[in-house]
Amino acid sequence: MTVTPAVDGKVLVIHASSKKKDVGGCPASYSKIGARLTQLTAQCNAGLSASVSEHTVQRTLLDMELCSRRPTRVPLLTKRHRQLRLQWAREHRDWTMDEWKGVAWSDEF
Secondary structure, eight states: OEEEEEEETTEEEEEEEOOOOOOOSSOOOOOHHHHHHHHHHHHHHHHOSSOOOHHHHHHHHHHTTOOOOOOOOOOOOOHHHHHHHHHHHHHHTTOOHHHHHTOOOOSOO
């Protein structure tokens, strides 16, 4: 879609054309997500009297917060790390609120 804004006095007029430009090159690759989306759309359309578009299925999945993500990579804790954490917790378990107020917490190194 091409959008061409034009100012007419104080009103902004937007002309849109639905002509797709031929950009040439290789066709877009068909991803695994696209294949799964097509499959879900076909399953929805098989059981309904009204048809459902792929865009509707994708938007619904995103609204339900069902989006793909890669898990965060974290270093594994060794036995030594666990021992040091436990030792630190035991040393600080009886601290007062005033002592904890002097601690600056940060996750940046």
